[in-house]
Amino acid sequence: MLRGDPLVPPAEAAEVVRTRPHGHVTAVLGTLRRLELDQLLDSQRSRPRALCVAMIVARLLAPCSKLATARGLDADTQFTSPGELLDVTTAEADELYEAMDWLRARQERVEAKLARRHLGGALVLYDVTSTHFEGRTCPLAQHGHSRDERRGAVQIVFGLLCNQDGCPVVVEVFDGHTGDPTTLAPQVQKLQARFGIAHVILVGDRGLLTDTRIRTDLHPAGLAWITALRASAIRQLVEAGTLQLSLFDERAVAEITSPAYPGERLIVCRNLLLAAERARKREALLQATEDALAPIAAATRRVKRPLRGEAEIGKRVGAVLNHYKVGKHFRTEITAAAFRYARDDARIAVEAALDGFHVIRTSVPAAQLPAAETVRAYKRLSSLERAFRSFKTVDLHVRPCVQTKADAFSGR
Numbered sequence: 001m002l003r004g005d006p007l008v009p010p011a012e013a014a015e016v017v018r019t020r021p022h023g024h025v026t027a028v029l030g031t032l033r034r035l036e037l038d039q040l041l042d043s044q045r046s047r048p049r050a051l052c053v054a055m056i057v058a059r060l061l062a063p064c065s066k067l068a069t070a071r072g073l074d075a076d077t078q079f080t081s082p083g084e085l086l087d088v089t090t091a092e093a094d095e096l097y098e099a100m101d102w103l104r105a106r107q108e109r110v111e112a113k114l115a116r117r118h119l120g121g122a123l124v125l126y127d128v129t130s131t132h133f134e135g136r137t138c139p140l141a142q143h144g145h146s147r148d149e150r151r152g153a154v155q156i157v158f159g160l161l162c163n164q165d166g167c168p169v170v171v172e173v174f175d176g177h178t179g180d181p182t183t184l185a186p187q188v189q190k191l192q193a194r195f196g197i198a199h200v201i202l203v204g205d206r207g208l209l210t211d212t213r214i215r216t217d218l219h220p221a222g223l224a225w226i227t228a229l230r231a232s233a234i235r236q237l238v239e240a241g242t243l244q245l246s247l248f249d250e251r252a253v254a255e256i257t258s259p260a261y262p263g264e265r266l267i268v269c270r271n272l273l274l275a276a277e278r279a280r281k282r283e284a285l286l287q288a289t290e291d292a293l294a295p296i297a298a299a300t301r302r303v304k305r306p307l308r309g310e311a312e313i314g315k316r317v318g319a320v321l322n323h324y325k326v327g328k329h330f331r332t333e334i335t336a337a338a339f340r341y342a343r344d345d346a347r348i349a350v351e352a353a354l355d356g357f358h359v360i361r362t363s364v365p366a367a368q369l370p371a372a373e374t375v376r377a378y379k380r381l382s383s384l385e386r387a388f389r390s391f392k393t394v395d396l397h398v399r400p401c402v403q404t405k406a407d408a409f410s411g412r
Contacts, residue, residue, distance in 0.1 A: 022081045024061060026081075029053075029085065032056065050086040051091055055096060055099070055100075058072065058073070063396060066096045070092050070096055073088055111169065114170070115170070118163040118169050119169060121163055121165075122200065123164035123201050123203055123380065124191065124200050125161070125381055126202060127205060128159045128208065129392070130147050131148060131155060132155045132401075133400060133401045134400050140176065141154040142154055142155070143176060155176040157175065157176055162383070164380060172187075181207070181212065184208060184213045184217050187202075188221050191223075192223075201223075201226060202224070203226045203377055203378060204225070226377050227361050228358055229358075231354060234357060236260070237256075238353075240258070242257075243268060245353060255267050255366075267374055271356045278355045279355055286348075289330065290343075296339055297339045300339050306337070308337055317334065330343060360375055362374055
């Protein structure tokens with residue numbers, strides 16, 4: 001331009017044949033390579049590795065079935081870009097499944113590499129969740145306690161072992177009817193036998209690290225642990241005089257000991273905001289239960305076609321109490337021709353007195369981990385919950401696990 005050469009309009013200099021989105025693919029694939037995730041899968045380049053990388057990119061950009069992913073890698077869509085970059089545009093659905101079988105055989109090696117990279121800290125977090133399954137041929141899909149509130153659907157259970165920052169390292173899938181505590185022993189075995197980690201603090205919630213699991217799995221392995229007490233156990237401490245609630249009028253954290261937990265530390269915490277929220281929620285559930293029970297009581301008193309029979313009345317009352325889960329706070333009386341109910345104020349007051357209190361239970365000495373650090377370590381489990389949300393809804397969308405007709409026909 002400074003020489004005086006004529007400038008060519010862009011429309012004449014180039015012809016736009018087609019445009020495709022590419023920036024998001026570059027971002028995901030570039031991040032994946034910076035994390036060396038492809039090297040974690042396999043240090044050698046291969047078509048199965050390229051297919052797995054392509055599936056990871058596709059899963060993050062727009063989760064869909066393997067059949068749709070295969071079609072997208074070879075179509076004029078947003079997936080054409082990773083397909084071309086990884087040279088997998090000719091992949092078919094069966095080949096993607098074969099690549100997943102190849103990856104499954106390498107799972108232990110991949111997890112060992114992740115453990116060496118991420119499990120260098122003192123804390124290891126572990127928790128379990130479930131996702132419902134649509135299909136009938138998966139041997140792991142069973143009826144169990146549904147966290148998705150899909151009681152009629154089968155499900156699978158999976159446990160996630162993370163480092164202290166909530167970075168997932170190990171995942172294991174269990175039968176849908178597997179109880180949370182029974183999944184702990186395999187994780188202890190992995191930490192010590194496979195990863196060679198002898199000294200670590202395992203952090204788990206109160207439903208996972210039960211007395212039985214602590215006694216049979218953690219103590220023999222020599223692992224330290226951090227968990228919390230259930231509400232019933234906290235109530236027993238109050239009844240025994242070990243925990244005096246009046247001590248927390250001016251403080252939020254205190255450390256106590258109890259003969260019921262020899263050699264362990266109990267760190268009592270009180271959260272006023274949590275107490276207010278639990279009181280609000282309890283009152284809302286109690287009111288909703290009363291609103292649902294009132295029509296049943298009225299039906300027994302109506303003149304025309306009144307509700308009769310203990311079995312029929314009890315069936316309706318039971319449905320309401322099971323729905324709102326506060327039946328323990330009501331006194332009910334059912335006869336063949338009447339139904340009466342009232343709140344159990346004494347029992348409600350006993351529960352309300354413990355609102356906002358939780359007790360951290362640990363075998364870690366105070367010299368190694370002070371009370372405040374122990375509480376923070378237990379609260380790190382919230383990062384694992386974020387990982388579950390990422391798995392199930394936000395990023396990977398593994399909920400629900402759907403088996404397509406093509407999958408069923410292929411036996412996968």
